Amino acid sequence: MTDSTNPSQPSDSTRTKEGLRPVTDTRLDISQPVLEVSDLHVAFPSEAGQVRAVRGVSYAVRPGEVLGIVGESGSGKSVSSMAVLGLLPESAAVTGSVKLNGRELLGLSDNEMSKIRGKDIGMVFQDPLSALTPVYSVGTQIVEALQIHQDLTKVQARERSIELLDLVGIPDPKRRVDNFPHEFSGGMRQRAMIAMAIANDPKVIIADEPTTALDVTIQAQVLEVLKKAQDVTGAAIVMITHDLGVIAGFADRVQVMYAGKPVEAGSVDEVYYSPRMPYTIGLLGSIPRLDDTERRALTPIEGNPPSMVELPKGCPFAARCPIAIDRCREVEPTLSVKEGNTHPTACHRSHELGDTLDPAAIYPVPEVPEASDLEQRPRGERATVLELDNLTKHFPLTKGAVVKRKVGVVRAVDGISLDIREGETLGLVGESGCGKTTTLLEILDLPKGQVGTVTVFGKDTRSMNRADRKTLRRDMQIVFQDPMAALDARMPIGDILAEPLKTHGWDKERIAARVPELLELVGLNPDHADRYPQEFSGGQRQRISIARALALEPKLVVLDEPVSALDVSIQAGVLNLLDELKTRLGLSYLFVAHDLSVVRHIADRIAVMYLGRIVEVGDTQSIFDAPSHPYTQALLSAVPLPDPRRERERTRILLTGDLPSPANVPSGCRFRNRCPKYLSLDEAEQLRCRDEDPASAKLADDHSAACHFAKALEVI
Amino acid sequence: MSTATTEQPKKTAKRQSRTKLTIRRFARNRLALVGLAVMVILFLMAYIGPLVNKYDYLYHDYMAFNAPPGGDHWWGTNQGGQDLFALTMRGLQKSLVIGLLVGVISTLVAGAVGAFAAYYGGWADRILMWIVDLLLVLPSFLLVAVMSPAFQKAGWLIFVVLLSAFSWMITGRVVRSMTLTLKDREFVKAAKYMGVSGPVIIFRHILPSMASLLIIDTVIQVGAAVIGESGLSYFGFGIQAPDVSLGTIISDNTTNAPAYPWLFYFPAGCLVLIGVAVSFIGDGLRDALDPNASGAKAKAKKIKTGETKAGATNLSNQLQGPTTSTDVLSPS
């Protein structure tokens, strides 16, 4: 995928798209930039010293153009956009220049800036719940945005805000306008944010991780709305994100940031197909992709980003760079077009890449562990580790925070059946609220009185006593999503690893021997046992979590979104480790995730969950090559690929609306009111979807879907 | 109130450096240092002062009634010729000891009740919280006032018990709500799914996680108890003669204070100094132990800009509870 055979991308012809001006190669473009940032520096005072969050960012965006700024957490991408808006705290030292239509913005007073904010520059923030004032209705907040900059009466402003809500696709805007933010779903809030951002017809929209907090299908909707907003306003968009997939299809140009500085910039095609900076190359190589056809080991970037307080001399990436030379550790490279390159990079060796150095080969590719005997055995011959039969979990629904009362039943898990065999990874995927976490906790709770059965290693959990349960816990362990939250910050990691051993009665000597063994197993230094979790990076902490889960030599490990809190460059290393451990130790995984690309990479079989049910289940190949349930199809289609050309060619299946509340499950097929297929059916067929809850039907040897009209469709 | 006690006894290299960091943060807060110094001086005065002063607090000097502060009677004398310094030091001892005991006891009770109620939930929770509600509805000042003279023969320790019994409820609720949050945190769940038992989880993971809250709360409760004790004693419902506390000294001299103001200023000054010192220390501890709360948080968050979600609750918010309990015992 690091396509080095095609160094210069002739792109103009392919770039024209409805609603977008054919702006691709900036050096050929003659229109004036609307927003021009040059040599922006931002520094904050902090306890440890000066944090140099942004160290020389320059970019320009022209009307109708989309610039993507990509970087991992702490790369300074958000800070630079706050600096543009003048919204940084007073303690921040901002230097450089920010020009809007030629007018310098840095140094303007708050009064003058507030005339520009919201009018010429619209802003969309990441977390739409905390970004809207909880005590005002959505309408009030849009009206406010309108009335600040336009001379409108209350009635006019209200009319206009209803129009805006309609424009961004809020159903029933006349009624919804009076709702409060907490009454909106995440996707709707983000739409409202966009409505607010475009209320005054801005020239630039800055979107800071606008879809990060959202599910993929909602992300696809919101990106569509953003595009529409751009069509309507003709604004330039600066899109800040960590997701290379989102940018690939959305942006015209992209800038990659590392340690407060842009390290590579160019058109999306240039950067994605011929990256010339090792960091970009590593980033692209470390993401698992939905369109991978065979399992490959991901190439992680070793190490961690440097501290922004004590930056090392030379290139900040040198310590992690596989091709760093002495010069890299001495002199920091500047962002410029190097000899033989088409676009600027900040790397001393860019000119060699694509010439004498093969970009695809600079990172050592870890070996894919060879499948063990166990894994080669056919599925039917392996023992069943975990079996769920009609597992159900309903909660009473209470309403209100102060004022609580029961108003219904939340059918969080509504009859799930699945099984996991030895040496197998089952990926359980679904969007937030689909009940996957509840399922997992329900399994781990080993409950007594629920509907349906949980059978672990052939034992029904309902018939177990206390001692049985404790024994069972030894064989079944969990790794949580957030590695910081999962480790008690008050204990050294040695004690953390010893806790399960102590609980299950291991003696001191055995524990003392086991702890270093475990650390080594997950690739950490055994001498670090007396350190505290805070001293480790996110990826290392997740390794500690994994080590703890493996301490008692379990047979089944339940992984709850184990890599979703990690940056992509770190994620790859953890995924590789999980892969390797599984083969080496003969583990079975229940891997719960929302990221289909990750699941495709790691899972042998996949179960797709929707509103408390499994709608499709099968081996990974079948699910990805022949997704047959309309929901699976939509889900797969919504995942952006880090591949600009394919992204442009793809047509998305867009779902309407949000995931219904599990307290209010539709009759018949629970997906029907969002189902694209349902709309194409005739009256009689629709009636069947409305009345009859589809049972899971077998499509192939190991592939079944719960849809009356299941039919394979290629969507990737 | 040394910060060194805040950390686990285990001294690994890192632990020490964390302790050091806490001490450094505390030491940077000048008011906190002042508070600590004042507290140390008050303690030294209270226990060493009487040794060097030649007058006993019970001795009546018939040669000096209402004598102004001076060489012989450092802080003057009262109407009965008692040495004010001796009296005040005796009262200070009582106030400090009662304050410390009540602070520690009520926080311990609050921690245990709150954590167990929340962790086990169900009936345990309902009953414990019902007791909390009942104790909050009971007019505590009045009840302590009514009961304490009756118990007086049993000595001032009963008074400590009474004060503690009515001081822990709000902290208990805070601990409960924090435990509810912590219970769902992944490191607690991890321990649970490992098979660790409930009480062990509470004492190994949950209570240590709120150590900073509990430490700060203890400090705040000390101040509240000193104020509450002095108020009750002022009305004659607390420490009984011949024993004295700062409250009784001020009360006994109220009528003479306009003419002989030192009779008010010295004991009242000591009382206010305890209160101020305790708040300074509490504030400094909060900043040092929990830099993410209150002021430091606002700053830190802005620097991270947008990459973090807004923390819903923080310690400074949680601690609003305990300060309100001050009012219960000491009406305005």
Place this chain on the structure above:
Amino acid sequence: MGRYLLRKLANNLILVLLAASLSYFVAGLSLHPQSNYEGRNPPLAKSTIAKTLDDVNMNPDTPIVTRFITWADGVAHGDLGKTIDGSPVNDEVGRRIGVSTRLLLLATLVGSVGGVALGALGAIKQYKLFDRVTTLASFFILAMPTFVLALFLKLASIQFLGAGTIHFTGETDPEFAGHWDFAALGNRAEHMLLPGLTLVLIQVGLYSRYQRSTMLDVLGSDFLRTARAKGLRRRTALVKHGLRTAILPVVPLLVYNIVLLFVGATFTEKAFGWHGMGELLVNSITRNDVNATAAVSLFTAVLVLIAGILSDLMYAALDPRVRVR
């Protein structure tokens, strides 16, 4: 909402009844009304004392349960019994509530508004001089027991302005008692000055701490950033979005404390000779007046109940997130 309130009311009513009964038992067993009559010269006849005590249902020779039943029966019919002097507690309480209200109404208003304003401003100007001064001042005020503050104000007014410059004992000078003409109002205002100041200072000190801390939480919030990104000026955004949200958690607390002040101004009323409810609390105990003590506890418990429900209602009214349609 209605049903929820009813249930909560019922639950709290039980608590209130229990608390009041418990207080009655504690007071009935711990107080010794007979001591008011014993040791007199000439000594009163035992039978006379018993008769007097029987009249007011405080005879320790009557079993406590019997006394309680008599008392509870009266309370159920709206009669709080007799004070130790033989006058109805109802009248006493009624009069005293009036006194407390006159003292507290204005002081509370000024105190809460001032506290919220100072706290919010302190947060906005965090670590600047204004913030440091107000923070320090509130530390000192909160560290002071109320009686110390009240005595200090009295003492200071005498020492610096001279005795008699400000009349601060009682509600009015005796010659104005019961009058409401212009001169009397002026005199009342003068008498209000020091106790009012005491209460205002304490409330400002307390509420400004709360407001400052909730405001600080809001200052770093995303929605404030959104408000400014829309084009609101810093000050407007701070007031309209920041303060409006930051005041939410403070309001229930304000309501709660204000309602409870009605029995809580004990020290102030005592120090300045106002015969309000707070004073009754102390006097009833010192006079071994079981019925008055029980009345005060009942009154307090009822206030706690009202305060709890009022602050819940206020919170629901202000925060759309907890409103239930």
